[in-house]
Structures are given as structure tokens and as C-alpha cells.
Amino acid sequence: MFDSILKAAIALAIQEGLLVEEDGVLLSPTTINLVNEIEEMHRQHLIDMALANNDRELFMQLTN
Structure with a gap:
């Protein structure tokens, strides 16, 4: 019953x-927001x- x-x-x-x-794990929406912010x-x-290392290739990958 429990x-x-x-x-x-x-x-x-x-x-609600x-x-x-x-994936079968219960999470708080606040936790999901925190992970997204991180x-x-x-x-x-x-x-x-x-940018500091003038790595254009990495910059382009990260900004697409």
C-alpha cells in the first residue's frame, strides 16, 4: 500500500x-536550472x- x-x-x-x-532519476527543476547555469x-x-589563446577553431566550435 505504501x-x-x-x-x-x-x-x-x-x-505539478x-x-x-x-532517465529514471527524479530531479528538482531547481537542480536542473543550476546544472544548466554551471x-x-x-x-x-x-x-x-x-580567445585568450587565439584558438579560432575551438572558439568557432563553442559559438556555433
């Missing part, structure tokens, strides 16, 4: 947008490094 209640609660949380299921910061850092 399992069915838990599954229903998880399904409701997903439906309180949780996101990706990825963007890393990309910007790589762009800055490519």
Missing part, C-alpha cells in the same frame, strides 16, 4: 512540475580561454 501511495505522490509531483524525471558558465570560460 508503494502505491508513493508512486501516486511522485506522479502528482511530476504532473515539482519534480522532473530524466554548464553555461563552463562554456563561457572555454570561450574566454579560446
Whole structure:
């Protein structure tokens, strides 16, 4: 009985947008946003490094 209640609660949380299921893993939308921000910061850092090192090829790959 507990399992069915838990599954229903998880399904409701997903439906309401309180949780996101990706590849069988439950995540908070806030966690997903944080990961996206970190990825963007890393990309910007790589762009800055490519510019500082005059690495045109890497810069073009990162900005496409």
C-alpha cells in the first residue's frame, strides 16, 4: 500500500512540475536550472580561454 501511495505522490509531483524525471532519476527543476547555469558558465570560460589563446577553431566550435 505504501508503494502505491508513493508512486501516486511522485506522479502528482511530476504532473505539478515539482519534480522532473530524466532517465529514471527524479530531479528538482531547481537542480536542473543550476546544472544548466554551471554548464553555461563552463562554456563561457572555454570561450574566454579560446580567445585568450587565439584558438579560432575551438572558439568557432563553442559559438556555433
